[in-house]
Amino acid sequence: MVKHIIPETLITALTFLNEGTYQIMAGGTDLMIQKRSTAGTLPHFERDVLYLANLEELRYIRRENGQIHIGAMTTLEEIIDHPDVPELLKEVIREMGSPAIRHVGTLAGNIGNASPAGDSLVVLYLLDAQILLSCLQGNRTLPVEQVITGVRKTVMKPNELIHEIIIPEVKFDQIKWVKVGGRQADAISKVSFAGAYRVVDHRVAELRLAFGAIAITVIRSRELEKQFVNRTISELIIDLPAILKSDDQLISPIYDQRSNKIYRREVALNIARDFIEKIKE
Numbered sequence: 001m002v003k004h005i006i007p008e009t010l011i012t013a014l015t016f017l018n019e020g021t022y023q024i025m026a027g028g029t030d031l032m033i034q035k036r037s038t039a040g041t042l043p044h045f046e047r048d049v050l051y052l053a054n055l056e057e058l059r060y061i062r063r064e065n066g067q068i069h070i071g072a073m074t075t076l077e078e079i080i081d082h083p084d085v086p087e088l089l090k091e092v093i094r095e096m097g098s099p100a101i102r103h104v105g106t107l108a109g110n111i112g113n114a115s116p117a118g119d120s121l122v123v124l125y126l127l128d129a130q131i132l133l134s135c136l137q138g139n140r141t142l143p144v145e146q147v148i149t150g151v152r153k154t155v156m157k158p159n160e161l162i163h164e165i166i167i168p169e170v171k172f173d174q175i176k177w178v179k180v181g182g183r184q185a186d187a188i189s190k191v192s193f194a195g196a197y198r199v200v201d202h203r204v205a206e207l208r209l210a211f212g213a214i215a216i217t218v219i220r221s222r223e224l225e226k227q228f229v230n231r232t233i234s235e236l237i238i239d240l241p242a243i244l245k246s247d248d249q250l251i252s253p254i255y256d257q258r259s260n261k262i263y264r265r266e267v268a269l270n271i272a273r274d275f276i277e278k279i280k281e
C-alpha cells in the first residue's frame with residue numbers, strides 16, 4: 001500500500017524528495033483522473049504520494065522588480081482574485097474547469113502535468129514565464145519552454161519541485177487568447193492561441209504568437225516572430241501569407257480523439273492570421 005506524506009514545511013518536503021521517490025500531488029485534479037483505470041474506480045498510485053497542498057510557504061503572489069511571483073501552491077481561484085496578476089492569465093484561468101476545480105487546482109499542476117492542451121501554458125509561453133525549481137541542494141530558474149519537453153515530460157529531477165512561477169510585467173498594445181474546444185469552459189482545448197504585439201512609429205516593434213494543443217508541447221517560434229518585426233502594417237498584410245507558409249514545421253499538429261491534423265493546422269493558422277490582420281497602428 002502506498003503511503004501519503006503531508007509535509008507542513010518546504011524543507012521537510014525537499015528532504016523527503018531527496019531521500020525517496022515520490023509522486024508529487026498539489027490539487028490532484030489531474031492526478032486523481034490519470035491514476036484511475038476506468039471511470040468509477042479508485043485511483044491507483046505506484047509510488048508514495050507527497051501531498052504539497054498544505055505548504056503555506058508556497059502559497060503567495062508577490063510583485064517584485066517588474067515581475068509577478070506566484071507560489072506553486074497558490075490555487076487557480078486565488079490567482080484570479082489577485083490584483084497584480086496579468087489580466088490575460090486571469091481570463092484563461094476563469095475558463096479552466098469549474099470553480100470547484102479551480103479552488104484546489106494550481107498553476108504549478110498545469111505545468112507539471114505538461115499537456116500541450118494545458119490552457120495556462122500558452123499564456124505562460126507568450127509572457128516568457130520562468131519557473132523556479134527547488135531541491136535540497138539549491139534552486140534553478142528556467143524558461144517554461146525549457147521545463148516542458150514533451151507530453152507529460154519535464155526536465156524536473158525526482159528530487160525537485162516547482163517552487164514558483166515568475167511572470168515578467170510587459171506592456172503590449174494588444175494581447176489576446178483564443179480557445180477552441182467542445183465548450184468554452186470545462187473542456188479540453190482542440191487548439192489554443194495567444195498573441196501579443198507592440199507597434200512603434202507605424203512599425204511592428206514586437207509580435208509574439210503561442211499555439212497550444214497542436215504539437216507535443218506548446219509552440220512559440222521566435223524565428224517566425226522575428227520576420228514580422230520592423231514591417232509597416234501594410235507590408236505585413238501583403239507578406240503575411242508567405243511568412244506563415246515559411247514556417248510549415250511550426251504548425252505540424254498532433255492527431256488525437258479530439259481533432260485531426262488538418263483541422264488543427266487550418267484553425268491555428270486562421271486564428272493567427274486573423275490576429276495579425278487586425279494589428280492597428
Ligand SMILES: Cc1cc2nc3c(=O)[nH]c(=O)nc-3n(C[C@H](O)[C@H](O)[C@H](O)COP(=O)(O)OP(=O)(O)OC[C@H]3O[C@@H](n4cnc5c(N)ncnc54)[C@H](O)[C@@H]3O)c2cc1C
Pocket residue numbers: 023024025026027028029030031032033052072095096097098101104105106107108109110111112113117118119120156160161162163185186187188
Ligand atoms: C473536470 C476537470 C476540468 C478541467 N479543465 C481544465 C481546463 O479547462 N484547462 C486545463 O488546462 N486543465 C483542466 N483540467 C486539468 C487540471 O485541473 C489542471 O491541469 C490543473 O492546473 C492541475 O493542477 P493540480 O494542482 O490539481 O495538479 P495535480 O493533479 O496535483 O498535479 C498534476 C501534475 O503536476 C505535478 N505537480 C503538481 N505540483 C507540482 C509541484 N509543485 N512541483 C512539481 N510537480 C508538481 C504532479 O506531480 C502531476 O504530475 C481539468 C481537470 C478536471 C478534473
